[in-house]
Amino acid sequence: MLPVLNENATDFDAGSSAEILREDALLDEYSRTISAVVNRVASSVVNIRVEGRGGGSGFVIARDGFILTNSHVVHGGEKFEVTLHDARTYPAQLIGADPDTDLAVLRIDAANLQHVRFADSGKIRVGQIAVAVGSPYGFQQTVTAGIVSALGRSMRADSGRLMDDIIQTDAALNPGNSGGPLVNSAGEVIGVNTAVILPAQGICFAIAGNTAQLVAGWLIKDKRIRRSSLGIAGQNVPLHPRVVRFHKLPRDRGVLVAEVEPHSPAAHAGILEGDVLLGFKGQPVATIDELHKRLVADEIGVPSPVMLLRKTETVFLTVVPAELRPPSPSPRRQR
DSSP states (O other), X not given: OOOOXXXXXXXXXXXXXXXXXXXXXXXXXXHHHHHHHHHHHGGGEEEEEETTTEEEEEEEOSTTSEEEEOHHHHTTOSOEEEEOTTSOEEEEEXXXXXXXXXXXXXXXXXXXXXXXXXXXXXXOOTTSEEEEEEOGGXXXXXXXXXXXXXXXXXXEOTTSOEEEEEEEEOSOOOTTOTTOEEEOTTSOEEEEEEEEOTTSXXXXXXXXXXXXXXXXXXXXXXXXXXXXXXXXXXEEEEOOHHHHHHHTOSOSEEEEEEEEOTTSHHHXXXXXXXXXXXXXXXEEOOXXXXXXXXXXXXXXXXXXXXXXXXXXXXXXXXXXXXXXXXXXXXXXXXX
């Protein structure tokens, strides 16, 4: 005698089959999306070898041979070699590097190269697809996929400056992925992969595409990024609550001037060791990072008012920022 299936069981099986079909369709669509992304960008992704120092990844940003990568990938190198997706290899020239944003531009003598398109990274959202292409451990054209895990992260560059607007992703990255592109589902670059946390899983970071475009343009034009400087060494310190109340200060922290460089803008302005910097050009300054954000290239040579706390009194001086000398960072980050 054959077993009899009740109506509920039949309905359950039919429902389960439909759900499985829907899941299969979603997986197929996801696979097609990733494949389409790879087809759009893979030919623009390159492997970079630095003589005696290993290497990393990069990607073509202009058809006449300009390649964007990380500063820490090329730092300290003298000879560079770029391998394209079709195995063609070219010597490369370092056009410029900016350790403060961990970005660098190389150029090879090749024409009509397939280059990437940039998306507006200000419009990306947490949860959207993120695809990374690079050369981890030298394995070229390796693709991993995940999502944008978080936005607006901050991290330290090798120069010590704070990098803002960092994208966090769970797309698997490994040493060698640094400098490769992080792209969206349309195959447009939303970031430049820059760092991995090796003991962790699914925590990787990329420099926002808008930042990368801006810095790359300046590096191609001027070979460096110009910034201004006061010529001080400082540290973040809390302010006594009585001082904050008495002077009606907007912040309860400031930057203690620990050292003033001889003949620097700060020295000429009369800033002294032991002063606490509270404001720059009418804007409060509570940390060294906030001061760095205000000391852009446009401030070079421009007289600017500063507010200081000297012992218990506020002092107002005028300082003329000078151009910051190029930093000399030590390579630390995993490639």
